[in-house]
Amino acid sequence: MERLRIATRKSPLALWQTEHVARRLREAHPGLEVALVPLSTRGDEVLDRSLAAIGGKGLFLKELEVAMQRGEADCAVHSLKDVPMTLEPGFALAAILARGDPADAFVSSRFEALDALPHGARVGTSSLRRQALLRARRPDLELRDLRGNVNTRLARLDGGEYDAIVLACAGLQRLGLEARIRARLDPPDWLPAPAQGAIAIETRDGDAATHRLLAPLNDATTRRCVEAERAMNRALHGSCHVPVAAFAREGGSGLELLGLVGSAGDGRLVRVEVSGHDPDALGREAARGLFAQGAGELLGLLDLPAPGAIPG
Numbered sequence: 001m002e003r004l005r006i007a008t009r010k011s012p013l014a015l016w017q018t019e020h021v022a023r024r025l026r027e028a029h030p031g032l033e034v035a036l037v038p039l040s041t042r043g044d045e046v047l048d049r050s051l052a053a054i055g056g057k058g059l060f061l062k063e064l065e066v067a068m069q070r071g072e073a074d075c076a077v078h079s080l081k082d083v084p085m086t087l088e089p090g091f092a093l094a095a096i097l098a099r100g101d102p103a104d105a106f107v108s109s110r111f112e113a114l115d116a117l118p119h120g121a122r123v124g125t126s127s128l129r130r131q132a133l134l135r136a137r138r139p140d141l142e143l144r145d146l147r148g149n150v151n152t153r154l155a156r157l158d159g160g161e162y163d164a165i166v167l168a169c170a171g172l173q174r175l176g177l178e179a180r181i182r183a184r185l186d187p188p189d190w191l192p193a194p195a196q197g198a199i200a201i202e203t204r205d206g207d208a209a210t211h212r213l214l215a216p217l218n219d220a221t222t223r224r225c226v227e228a229e230r231a232m233n234r235a236l237h238g239s240c241h242v243p244v245a246a247f248a249r250e251g252g253s254g255l256e257l258l259g260l261v262g263s264a265g266d267g268r269l270v271r272v273e274v275s276g277h278d279p280d281a282l283g284r285e286a287a288r289g290l291f292a293q294g295a296g297e298l299l300g301l302l303d304l305p306a307p308g309a310i311p312g
């Protein structure tokens with residue numbers, strides 16, 4: 001009997017996503033034996049420092065890729081928004097599943113929406129993108145760090161450390177916690193992280209047998225949308241640890257891509273909207289439009305002194 005071993009992180013969300021992939025694979029290939037290989041990654045272990053501070057790049061992938069290289073696993077399941085814009089050489093995304101809910105969620109027990117929060121309310125998120133969007137809409141809020149898996153973050157909200165937190169709708173829905181969503185934070189005003197809500201399966205480049213097994217799980221429309229979002233972020237030299245947001249959908253005139261770059265410090269935002277047919281070209285066009293509006297300075301890529309810092 002044919003067998004496929006899937007490497008996965010051990011958080012409840014990662015395990016749900018990998019079980020979901022395993023179910024889909026058993027449906028697509030009756031008789032296929034699918035086994036999970038749960039592993040711990042550096043991203044799961046280091047919780048006391050921000051992800052950006054400990055390097056960010058591929059923090060949730062490395063140990064899973066090592067297992068594939070050693071022949072201990074055939075593929076690995078990831079939240080695509082946590083996958084670096086450029087994969088390690090020798091690896092490929094063999095399938096990207098149909099996207100779940102891409103939106104962010106406002107979560108609070110006492111307040112029903114972001115605009116209902118009182119002046120100075122404490123909001124928890126360590127995402128620079130979410131911080132920038134919050135600052136832009138509500139400069140009065142007190143933003144506080146909040147890391148850990150979805151259940152940990154909810155427990156800290158319930159413990160009273162925050163008045164509200166922001167999480168991904170997809171994660172809450174997958175964990176059966178949809179009732180915690182008090183309000184959706186939807187496009188076009190509020191944009192998700194590039195590829196939020198999409199699950200990807202990574203495998204070794206040359207592993208044709210695994211590619212063949214995974215191919216039926218790929219969703220072509222989702223892949224085009226997330227390719228455009230990730231191409232924009234790549235052209236901005238971004239990772240999942242920069243204040244960058246993007247959301248694409250397939251519309252009447254091809255792909256429509258909304259993008260923004262913000263500043264977690266002061267809530268400045270620049271936005272772009274482009275449409276076209278080639279995901280990669282569209283992503284690069286969006287990045288050019290954002291750079292033209294000063295995105296480089298917001299991302300700290302150019303060493304332009306802030307206006308107030310220029311000596312008189």
Ligand SMILES: NCc1[nH]cc(CCC(=O)O)c1CC(=O)O
Pocket residue numbers: 079080081082150166167168169170171195196197198199
């Ligand atoms: N950063 C962690 C992470 N990575 C993927 C998801 C949610 C699921 C998804 O976007 O597919 C989450 C949790 C969150 O942001 O609330």
